[in-house]
Each structure stands twice: as structure tokens, then as C-alpha cells.
Amino acid sequence: MKPTPTKSVAVLxxxxxxxxxxxxxxxxxxxxxxxxxxxxxxxxxxCWRQEGDxxxxxxxxxxxxxxxCLLGAITSKPLRETETELDPSLRxxxxxxxxxxxxxxxxxxxxxxxxxxxxxxxGRFDFTVIRENTEGLYAGIDVHGLDEPLWxxxxxxxxxxxxxxxxxxxTLRLQTRHGIDRLLRFGFAHAEAHGKRLLTxxxxxxxxxxxxNLLRERLxxxxxDHPDIETEILNVDAxxxxxxxxxxxxxxxxxxxxxxxxxxxxxxxxxxxxxxxxSGNIGDHGSYFEPVHGSAPGMVGQDKANPxxxxxxxxxxxxxxxxxxxxxxxxxxxxxxxxxxxxxxxDLGGTAGTREVARAxxxxxxxxxxxxxxxxxxxxxxxxRLARLDTAxxxxxxxxxxxxxxxxxxxxxxxxxxxxxLAYTVTYRPVGGDGxxxxxxxxxxxxxxxxxxxxxxxAGSTTCTNWGSLLTSVARSRGVRGTAVHxxxxxxxxIRAAGYPLFSTGxxxxxxxxxxxxxxxxRPVTVGDVTVRPGDVVVADDNGVLVVPxxxxxxxxxxxxxxxxxxxxxxxxxxxxxxxxxxxxxxGYARPWEGPARQTADA
Numbered sequence: 043m044k045p046t047p048t049k050s051v052a053v054l055x056x057x058x059x060x061x062x063x064x065x066x067x068x069x070x071x072x073x074x075x076x077x078x079x080x081x082x083x084x085x086x087x088x089c090w091r092q093e094g095d096x097x098x099x100x101x102x103x104x105x106x107x108x109x110x111c112l113l114g115a116i117t118s119k120p121l122r123e124t125e126t127e128l129d130p131s132l133r134x135x136x137x138x139x140x141x142x143x144x145x146x147x148x149x150x151x152x153x154x155x156x157x158x159x160x161x162x163x164x165g166r167f168d169f170t171v172i173r174e175n176t177e178g179l180y181a182g183i184d185v186h187g188l189d190e191p192l193w194x195x196x197x198x199x200x201x202x203x204x205x206x207x208x209x210x211x212x213t214l215r216l217q218t219r220h221g222i223d224r225l226l227r228f229g230f231a232h233a234e235a236h237g238k239r240l241l242t243x244x245x246x247x248x249x250x251x252x253x254x255n256l257l258r259e260r261l262x263x264x265x266x267d268h269p270d271i272e273t274e275i276l277n278v279d280a281x282x283x284x285x286x287x288x289x290x291x292x293x294x295x296x297x298x299x300x301x302x303x304x305x306x307x308x309x310x311x312x313x314x315x316x317x318x319x320x321s322g323n324i325g326d327h328g329s330y331f332e333p334v335h336g337s338a339p340g341m342v343g344q345d346k347a348n349p350x351x352x353x354x355x356x357x358x359x360x361x362x363x364x365x366x367x368x369x370x371x372x373x374x375x376x377x378x379x380x381x382x383x384x385x386x387x388x389d390l391g392g393t394a395g396t397r398e399v400a401r402a403x404x405x406x407x408x409x410x411x412x413x414x415x416x417x418x419x420x421x422x423x424x425x426x427r428l429a430r431l432d433t434a435x436x437x438x439x440x441x442x443x444x445x446x447x448x449x450x451x452x453x454x455x456x457x458x459x460x461x462x463x464l465a466y467t468v469t470y471r472p473v474g475g476d477g478x479x480x481x482x483x484x485x486x487x488x489x490x491x492x493x494x495x496x497x498x499x500x501a502g503s504t505t506c507t508n509w510g511s512l513l514t515s516v517a518r519s520r521g522v523r524g525t526a527v528h529x530x531x532x533x534x535x536x537i538r539a540a541g542y543p544l545f546s547t548g549x550x551x552x553x554x555x556x557x558x559x560x561x562x563x564x565r566p567v568t569v570g571d572v573t574v575r576p577g578d579v580v581v582a583d584d585n586g587v588l589v590v591p592x593x594x595x596x597x598x599x600x601x602x603x604x605x606x607x608x609x610x611x612x613x614x615x616x617x618x619x620x621x622x623x624x625x626x627x628x629x630g631y632a633r634p635w636e637g638p639a640r641q642t643a644d645a
Contacts, residue, residue, distance in 0.1 A: 048077040049363045052108040054085040054101065056142075058337025059347040059396075060114025066400035067352040073407040074368045076360070081108060085142050086337075087117040091127050094137040097145050105150070111330035112359060114352075115337035116142050143332075147175045150328035153221065154228045155302065157321045157334070158358065159289065159309035162380045165501025167289035168471055171309050172232060173302025174225045175323060180299040181216035188212055217253040217298065222260045228324075229296040230268045237559070238293030239473065241265075243275045244301050281305060285312055290472040310334055317348030317389045318380070320355035322362060331359040345395035348387040350376050353403055374566065375406035382571040418592040420464060420579055422493065427599040429462035429523075431606065433585040439601035440590065442635045447588035450570040451502065452526050452545045455534050459543035460583040463495030463523030465574050470500040470508060470529070471561040483560040484513055492521030495580040499567040500529030504548035506557040511536040518542060526580060526587045528569050545587045601635035608634035 053068070055061035068080060083104040090096040096116075105111055119127070124139035146152065155173040185192060193207040202210045226243075233241050243261055247254030258275060265273050276284075278301045284291060285305065289312050297305055310319035319334035333351035341347055353376050360369035379385055385402040386392035394402070428436060440447040468486055490496060496517065498508050509525055511533035517525060524543035531537070531546040532553075567574045572589060574580065579590040590598045608629055615625040625631075629638045 048079050049110070049365075050079040050081060050108040051359070052083050052101075052104045052111040053080050054083045054111060054113050056114030056337065057086040057088065057117035058115055058339045059335075059341050060086070060116070060337055062342070062345070062396055063333065063347050063349045063352040064112065064114045066349045066396050067356050070349075070353060070400045070404040070407070071356055071372070073404045074365075074372065076365055076368055078363075080112075085113070085116070087119070087127075090124070090139055092129055094128060094132040094135070096139065096142045102149075105146075105328075110328075110359060110363060111146075112356065113146075113330050113332035115333065115335060117337040117339060146330055147323055150330070151325035152323040152328055152330065153224060154324045155306070155321060156232070156324060156358070157302075157306035157309055157319065158354075159285075159306075159313055159319075161289075161501070162313065162318060162377045164503065165499075166472065166503060167292070167312075169238070169289065169292040169295065169309075170232060170236070171295045171297065171302060171306040172225070172229050173306055174221060174296075174298050176299070177216040177218060177221045178299030178301075179213055179215045180303070181214070183214040183216060184211070185213075186211040215250070215253060215298070217256055219256070219260060222257055223264065224326075225296060226261060226264045229294055230264065230271055233271050233294040234268070236294075237471075237561075239270065240272045240274070240291075240293035241268075242281065242292055242295045243273065244278050244281050244295055244297035244305060245275055246278055246301075247275060248277070278305070282308055285309060307334070314380075315348075315389050317351050317387065318354065319351050320358050322355070322358050324362070329362060331355045331362070345397060346388060347396050348389050349396050349400045350380060350403075353400070371407060372403075374568070375403045378406050378568050378571070378573065379403050381568065384571070418595075419577065420592050420595040424595050424599050425462050425464065425493070425579055427603070428579055428581050428590060428595065429460065431581070431599070431602045432460075433581055433583050433588055435602040435605040435609075436581050436590065436598060437588055438605045439598045439635055440588070440594075442601055442633075443594060443597065445591060445594060446572050447590060448570075449526060449528070449572055449574070449587040449589060451547050452528065452569070452587045453547075454582070454584045454586070455531060455544045455546055455549065456538050456542060457584060459524070459541070461495070461524040461543040462579055462581040463493055464491075465576055465578045465580050465589065466490050466494040466496050466522075466563070467565060467567045467574055467576050468496060468498045468563050469561040469565050469567060470498070470558040473557055473559050483555070483558060484508075486560060486563050487513060487516050487520065487522075489563075490517070490520055490522055493523060495523050495582075496525040497567055497574050497580060498525065498527045498529060499569070500527070500558060502528050502547050502569075503558075504530045504550055506530065506552050507532040507550055508558065509544065509546065511540075514540055514542045514544070524580070524582055526582065528567070543582060545582050604637035605634045608636075608638045611638040 055064040083101045085097055085101055089098055153176045155175050157171040160168045188207040188210055192212055196202045229241055245254050245257055285308055310316045316335040321334050322331045333355045335351055357369040357372040379402045385394045500508050507530045509527050509531040514537050527546040530548040530550045532551050534549050537544050564576050574589045577592045579595050581588055611629045612625045616622055
């Protein structure tokens with residue numbers, strides 16, 4: 043196999059908290075061991091103050107020599123301050139401040155701003171806002187004091203007539219066939235690459251009638267080349283409402299510059315804040331990636347900034363560079379830390395610092411690298427031994443090893459069922475759009491090996507079902523030992539009658555066929571702060587469900603059996619008249635996984 047070629051990345055830390063979050067993120071990325079060459083460069087407010095150019099020529103040269111760019115955060119200030127904060131030797135020389143972000147987008151031709159909007163907590167939604175970067179109301183055609191041609195365009199408006207050309211301002215929304223076409227084609231390609239079936243074009247066509255009509259015509263034409271993608275044009279205000287009320291309905295949103303700017307920031311709020319929001323800016327021949335948050339100069343040096351947006355931005359950059367699997371691993375690590383809520387910054391309700399959060403994410407990556415379970419095959423006799431044990435005893439054994447295993451929130455739907463099997467993991471994701479058409483998302487069941495325990499992850503959602511009587515019948519015929527659904531099941535009476543071991547977060551009659559689709563099988567599944575990996579042993583009974591990492595399975599079985607022997611010895615002694623505290627002391631209840639303590643001769 044040929045080694046993966048090294049990719050070069052221009053790293054521009056920028057202003058304010060930019061250097062802090064960039065440094066923390068790069069330390070974390072080292073855990074992935076990727077062939078990346080990070081090259082440091084300069085950009086931002088200090089460059090403007092000291093050199094009169096926020097993007098020096100040496101930085102443009104660096105961008106030409108590298109494959110992509112990772113940008114920190116940029117400080118922008120009002121027009122008056124751009125002059126007053128210049129070095130005295132540069133004042134009055136005619137220098138004009140132009141935002142570094144605008145310079146990068148225009149000079150590199152980066153017309154598409156990609157803003158993923160993902161529910162890191164529960165996985166209820168996962169869509170993308172694609173904002174046009176180069177035209178629309180942000181095209182820069184913004185004039186105060188109108189010349190004759192512009193005045194003639196607005197002079198009949200009563201407010202303009204009352205004000206006169208000298209006291210009237212005008213901003214033009216630029217919409218071109220060239221700009222619309224390349225944006226729509228990018229949106230369709232993104233939808234296809236990410237398994238999305240709905241493309242929503244955001245506009246205000248009933249008000250902006252002529253430019254809106256051009257947009258509709260180009261959409262109808264280009265959509266013919268993508269028959270598998272549904273399309274719709276929605277008013278921007280309606281989209282804003284539905285992003286808050288029903289974000290799961292969307293797949294890919296495409297919008298002109300200003301509408302996209304507003305909606306993408308709303309998307310950050312829907313996610314949980316700017317501290318979780320990544321973005322990428324992509325063109326035909328260039329790209330750069332940056333977190334959405336600003337430079338926050340008031341937080342500099344306080345170790346308070348949330349590094350997750352930058353880490354998710356790096357994951358997006360890795361996808362772009364062709365490192366899809368490491369990118370997903372980094373996202374999974376961020377998702378796990380965010381869900382656990384034990385090591386998060388103040389904006390997510392925690393007290394951890396920037397470096398501490400980044401280390402927690404790095405630890406998740408390091409744990410995955412060091413986890414020997416991926417190469418461990420648990421013998422069938424060990425699985426059978428675990429199946430005969432009470433989950434309480436297995437949990438005690440896991441605790442003795444310092445391993446968490448309880449899949450929180452999953453309850454037994456069939457009383458009296460006790461089972462264990464090798465984890466076969468299944469991940470679902472919400473279907474974009476209005477949910478038209480069945481997805482047949484459970485066909486994976488034909489490939490599940492006998493002796494498996496199916497673990498289905500629908501992010502704990504109870505709005506649709508992912509398991510029912512038909513799947514139960516198929517699973518029993520395949521020799522599947524049980525199912526745990528991080529989500530909802532249905533047909534509970536039929537499943538109970540069959541005696542099939544089923545465990546789920548909830549139960550509902552609402553079908554999942556037109557609400558979710560299969561995202562992956564064989565991918566680690568995280569429930570709360572516990573991760574189930576394919577080949578781990580899932581043990582379940584009326585107490586609930588827990589997972590035993592494959593690498594620890596034999597030792598856990600040994601310890602759990604000793605726990606049960608210890609507790610049996612204590613119970614028999616108490617039944618014979620001994621005080622409970624004396625029985626516990628005699629048989630070593632403080633460390634029950636070591637087995638019943640040997641009785642003394644005079645006991």
C-alpha cells in the first residue's frame with residue numbers, strides 16, 4: 043500500500059482567542075498521527091496596525107504553497123479605529139482596511155461557505171447551510187449619496203424624494219447566473235456526497251420577484267441533472283422558524299449571502315452556541331476553514347474559550363483533504379466529550395478551561411488508539427458465562443477494573459429476559475425533508491452473524507421506532523441473542539409473547555421508515571458516556587444493559603462469578619443466624635470480586 047501523501051496546511055492563528063484555540067486544537071490533532079505539514083503564518087489586526095495590511099504578501103505566498111488553510115479568529119473594528127490604531131508612520135498614507143476574510147474569499151474565489159449544523163447531544167438533526175460568499179446584498183455595492191443613474195432608480199420612492207440624492211443610501215442585491223449556477227451545483231454535489239435527499243433553496247421570492255425568479259429558473263434547470271434529490275424554495279423567515287422548531291426536516295440549505303449569514307448563525311444557536319460551530323470556505327481551486335466564533339478580545343489569556351468549534355473545523359478540513367475516517371474519529375471524540383458534560387467550558391454549563399477540554403478530546407482519541415479490543419475476539423464460552431450472570435455482578439466487576447459499562451436509559455421491554463452477545467452496532471440518522479418514501483433501513487439484519495447482540499443507535503430519539511415484531515422474527519431465525527435500541531421500539535406485546543430479549547429507551551407506535559435512514563453499521567456507538575464497539579460483549583437483564591469491552595471480557599467474567607459466590611456465601615451465613623455485618627466482614631464483601639474470603643478456623 044502506498045503511503046498517504048503529506049498535505050500542507052497554512053495555519054493563521056489570527057487575533058484574540060484565535061491563537062489559543064488553534065494551539066489547543068493542533069495539540070489534539072497530533073493524536074491522529076496524520077501526514078500533515080502545518081506551516082505558521084500571519085494575519086489580522088496586528089498586521090494591519092504594524093504593517094498597514096491585515097494580509098501581508100508573505101501570507102499570500104504561504105497560501106499559494108499550501109493545500110489549504112486553517113484560520114483562527116479575526117478582529118474587525120469600525121472605520122474610525124482602523125485609521126487611529128495604525129502605526130503613526132502609516133497614518134495619512136491612504137491605506138484602506140479590507141477585512142482579511144473578504145480578501146481571502148475574493149482573491150481565492152471561495153464562493154461556498156459550508157456550515158454544518160449538528161445535534162451533538164442527541165443526534166436529532168444533521169444538516170448543512172451553504173451560503174454564497176461573493177454576491178447578494180454583501181457584494182459591496184453599498185452607496186451613500188447617489189449619482190444620477192442610481193438616483194433615477196429610486197427617485198420615485200416617497201422617502202427618497204423627501205430626502206434627496208445626497209441623503210439617500212442604496213445597497214444592491216447582485217444575483218448572477220454564474221454565481222447562482224455554481225452555488226446550486228455545489229449544493230447538489232454536497233447533498234449527494236453526504237446522503238441527503240432534500241435541497242432547500244432559501245430566498246424571499248414573493249418580495250424579491252425578479253431576482254427570485256432567476257433563482258427558480260436556474261434551480262429547475264440544474265435539478266434535472268440530479269433526479270434523486272428533492273428540491274424546494276422556501277421563504278427565509280419560514281426557514282428560520284423551522285430551523286428552531288423542526289431542524290430535523292432539513293438536509294442541505296442553500297442561500298444567498300445575507301440570508302445564509304443569518305441562517306448559519308441561527309444554526310449555531312440551534313446547535314448550542316458559537317462554541318460548537320465550524321465552517322469551511324471552498325472554491326474551485328482554494329479553501330480555508332475557520333470556527334464561526336469571533337476573536338473575543340475580552341477573553342484573551344483567560345483559558346475560557348471553547349475549543350470544540352475549532353476541533354470540529356479541523357475535522358471538516360480533514361474531510362476536505364481526504365482524511366474522512368480521522369475526521370469522523372475527531373468528531374466522535376468531540377461528540378462524546380460534549381455529551382458527557384463533565385469537561386466542558388462555561389458556555390456549555392461547565393467550568394473546564396480551553397486546554398482541559400482539548401485534552402479530554404485528545405484522551406478520547408488516545409483511548410481509541412490504545413484500545414486492544416479492536417483485535418480481540420471473545421470466545422463463545424466467555425459470552426455464555428456472562429449471559430448466566432446478573433448484570434449487577436458484571437457491573438461490580440467492571441467497577442473493580444475502573445471501566446464504565448452501563449448504557450443509561452435503556453430498559454427491559456420483556457421481563458425475565460437474560461442474555462449476552464457480541465455487539466453488532468447500527469447507527470441511524472434523520473431523513474431530510476418531509477419524510478416522503480420508505481427507507482427500508484433495517485435490511486442490515488440479513489448480515490448480522492448468529493450469536494450477536496444488535497445495538498441500534500438513534501440518538502435516544504423517541505419520535506419514531508427502529509425495532510418491531512418483524513425484525514424480532516428475523517433476528518430469532520438468524521440466532522441473534524438480543525437487541526438494545528438507543529431509541530424507540532414498537533409491537534411490545536408481540537415481542538413479549540415471543541420472549542425475545544429487547545431493551546430500549548422508549549416505546550412508540552410511530553414508524554421510523556420515513557423518518558430515519560441507515561447511516562452505518564460497525565461504527566462505535568456512544569450512549570451517555572459509554573461507547574459500544576463491534577465485538578464487545580453486551581450483557582442485559584431486567585436491571586438494564588451494559589457493555590463489557592472485548593479486551594476485558596474474560597477477566598470480567600471471572601470477577602463477576604467471584605462476586606456472585608461472595609454474595610451467595612454471605613446470604614447463606616445470614617440465613618444461618620450470623621449478623622449481616624459479621625458475614626460481610628468474614629467473606630470479604632469490601633472486595634467481592636476476589637471471591638469469598640477463607641473462613642478462620644474458629645469461625
